[in-house]
Amino acid sequence: MKIAILRETAANEARVAATPETVQKYIGLGAKVSVEKGAGDGSKIPDADYKAAGATVSASASAAVKGADVVLTVRRPDAKALAGAKKGALVIGQMDPYGNEKDIKALAKAGFDAFAMEFMPRITRAQVMDVLSSQANLAGYQAVIEAATAFDRAFPMMMTAAGTVRPAKAFVMGAGVAGLQAIATAKRLGAVVSATDVRPAAKEQVESLGSKFVAVEDEEFKQAETAGGYAKEMSKEYQAKQAELVAAHIAKQDVVITTALIPGRPAPRLITKKMVESMAPGSVLVDLAVERGGNVEGAKANEIVDHKGVKIIGFENMAGRIATTASSLYAKNLASFLETLIDKEAKNLAVDPEDELVAATQLTRDGEVVHPAFAGEKG
Ligand code: NAD
Numbered sequence: 204m205k206i207a208i209l210r211e212t213a214a215n216e217a218r219v220a221a222t223p224e225t226v227q228k229y230i231g232l233g234a235k236v237s238v239e240k241g242a243g244d245g246s247k248i249p250d251a252d253y254k255a256a257g258a259t260v261s262a263s264a265s266a267a268v269k270g271a272d273v274v275l276t277v278r279r280p281d282a283k284a285l286a287g288a289k290k291g292a293l294v295i296g297q298m299d300p301y302g303n304e305k306d307i308k309a310l311a312k313a314g315f316d317a318f319a320m321e322f323m324p325r326i327t328r329a330q331v332m333d334v335l336s337s338q339a340n341l342a343g344y345q346a347v348i349e350a351a352t353a354f355d356r357a358f359p360m361m362m363t364a365a366g367t368v369r370p371a372k373a374f375v376m377g378a379g380v381a382g383l384q385a386i387a388t389a390k391r392l393g394a395v396v397s398a399t400d401v402r403p404a405a406k407e408q409v410e411s412l413g414s415k416f417v418a419v420e421d422e423e424f425k426q427a428e429t430a431g432g433y434a435k436e437m438s439k440e441y442q443a444k445q446a447e448l449v450a451a452h453i454a455k456q457d458v459v460i461t462t463a464l465i466p467g468r469p470a471p472r473l474i475t476k477k478m479v480e481s482m483a484p485g486s487v488l489v490d491l492a493v494e495r496g497g498n499v500e501g502a503k504a505n506e507i508v509d510h511k512g513v514k515i516i517g518f519e520n521m522a523g524r525i526a527t528t529a530s531s532l533y534a535k536n537l538a539s540f541l542e543t544l545i546d547k548e549a550k551n552l553a554v555d556p557e558d559e560l561v562a563a564t565q566l567t568r569d570g571e572v573v574h575p576a577f578a579g580e581k582g
Pocket of ligand 1: 325326327329330333335336339376377378379380381382399400401402405431432433434437462463464465466471473
């Protein structure tokens with residue numbers, strides 16, 4: 204069984220799908236591991252460390268994938284980049300399938316079995332494989348670090364001989380995994396933190412971190428969570444009431460971090476230009492939803508926009524900005540999943556399509572797109 208690790212080719216992607224630690228694990232499971240030269244550069248993992256862990260370092264992507272049974276990636280690879288891997292090889296990574304159905308079909312047609320790690324069910328057994336959580340947690344942390352760097356004032360209250368510095372006021376919109384970490388990080392830096400979410404369950408979580416919950420808590424709000432624990436798209440009426448409350452709150456904030464997402468839908472627009480303009484010059488917004496259309500009007504992907512003295516940070520792939528930590532957690536998520544697809548006695552692959560983790564994540568099999576969300580998309 205050969206496992207290949209590719210050097211990521213997407214712009215701004217510094218992460219890598221395996222670390223020397225996970226390579227060692229795969230070798231312990233009876234696999235041979237081939238890592239493309241330089242795959243770990245962005246995460247400061249030298250080729251020599253992969254070699255020391257027992258991997259072969261291949262000069263090119265095609266040499267790394269040649270004869271591979273499994274290819275591990277961070278982003279969806281191009282089917283062409285996988286040429287030479289075995290027919291039916293497993294390709295496991297973040298496949299970002301919505302809007303990219305053509306590329307998923309191409310993977311099916313080329314005979315690869317693609318698995319989307321972001322579809323891992325959020326059940327206890329799969330927590331160690333939850334890439335959305337491991338990466339969103341880091342994104343929430345890093346969003347606050349970026350905000351603090353762009354902010355020209357201090358976050359904590361400081362009582363000095365030269366005078367007292369008031370603490371920064373930070374507001375976090377969307378209190379999921381990223382938002383809760385943003386709240387915790389902003390609090391650790393000494394800011395006065397408040398937060399909002401449309402899910403009623405978030406209120407208690409926000410308050411348990413010592414921050415204030417800000418939301419219109421009407422009947423619709425009380426019902427606003429799917430059985431899976433995700434946000435529902437709210438009615439126009441609710442959005443208007445909430446926007447009014449939030450608008451008054453935002454005008455008093457120094458830092459706003461937005462993380463609001465709705466699965467399979469564009470990100471909700473939460474902050475209008477007018478709200479941005481209500482903030483004092485020097486304030487900072489970070490839009491973590493920029494990849495999915497953005498929560499903040501005027502946010503631009505991978506830019507810091509200065510709108511009348513207010514900075515809007517729109518970095519995509521925020522977790523990738525702390526690549527070494529992000530790769531370490533991501534690689535462990537992948538290893539925990541791959542381990543379930545290996546027969547430890549026979550030391551070969553044993554994928555059970557009936558297994559709920561496989562059924563939830565497998566996009567393509569036997570030349571066809573098989574995931575129910577993309578049913579009918581033949582390869
Ligand atoms: P997400 O990334 O899909 O969205 C981020 C947050 O934005 C969510 O909290 C959502 O409610 C919020 N949001 C959406 N629209 C909004 C709006 N208009 N205004 C304000 N906020 C808005 O969420 P996530 O971080 O992936 O978490 C989703 C759920 O999954 C949560 O209930 C979380 O606790 C749960 N979860 C469970 C597990 C597990 O059991 N293994 C792991 C991680 C997360």
